[in-house]
Amino acid sequence: MASRVRMHEFGITESIINIVLDKAKEAEANRVTKISLVAGELSGFVPDCIQFYFEFLSKGSPAEGATLHFESPPAQIRCRDCSTVFHPQDTVWTCPSCQSESVEIEGGRELYVKSIEVE
């Protein structure tokens, strides 16, 4: 199980680095100094894991040594019956207003590169 989770982060970190290096190239930058990432509470990504793979995968590239900054937007669940948006308590996803269990994820599942700083 643990190794599956780690592979998950490995793949996404590779994608992050590819995006960042593309952008750095576009900007004709020599070096990437900071990368701001958004990893929602429900995205399942562990910042420490991404940080670990980042250091490994960025070696020798213009992104080596860049600081990773994480933002973690909270999970947001929306009730399909009364449209209340709420933050789930543990694993119980029941609408606090009408007790409906017909809910959907509104936010908190995102993972993307928000911005990068280069020099």
Ligand SMILES: [Zn+2]
């Ligand atoms: Zn409701």
